[in-house]
Amino acid sequence: MKLKIYFFIIFSIGILQHSFCQETKTYSSDNGNFVYQYYENSQMERIYNGQYKENYKNCIIKGQFKENMKTGNWYYLNQEGSYKHREYFGNYINDKKNGVWTYKLDYNERTKKFNTVFNLNFRNDTIVGHIDFSNFDLTRNKYGGYKGLEFGNKGELYSIGNFTSICQ
Secondary structure (H helix, E strand, O other), X not given: OHHHHHHHHHHHHHHHHHHHOOOOEXXXXXXXXXXXXXXXXXXXXXXXXXXXXXXXXXXEEEEEEEOOEEEEEEEEEEEOOOOOEEEEEEEEEOOEEEEEEEEEEEEEOOOOEEEEEEEEEEEOOEEEOXXXXXXXXXXEOOOOOEHHHOOOOOOOOOEEOOEEOOOO
């Protein structure tokens, strides 16, 4: 009788442990350009959870996911030819930018420096504080946007705070 009880307890612990633990898997593309960690939930949906690295064409992205949400430090590099690229990095909390994000634009191969470097302070995906646009190229591009503000974000640019511009 005791043996049956012990067997039942051990079997129950094994079942419980299996049902609450998700096996983390690592995906790596054949050429290694995409590497990320994930698990599959009970509906067989892929949930990003762990490291994420992408190196495709002129774009490099490195970061961390937790339960399908960006978390921790992320790094983005978008190269536009030999003489010009953009780099930005900062912190995510629950899939939203928080804290100081650094943007580096227009790398000059000759001087080995970025022509434009600035920091933006974010709180829950919203820019907060003072923003100085005096070093930006505010000429229009062929799509109607401003050249100095093209740092790769999709969607709206929301902000709370004061602006300083060369147009004052």
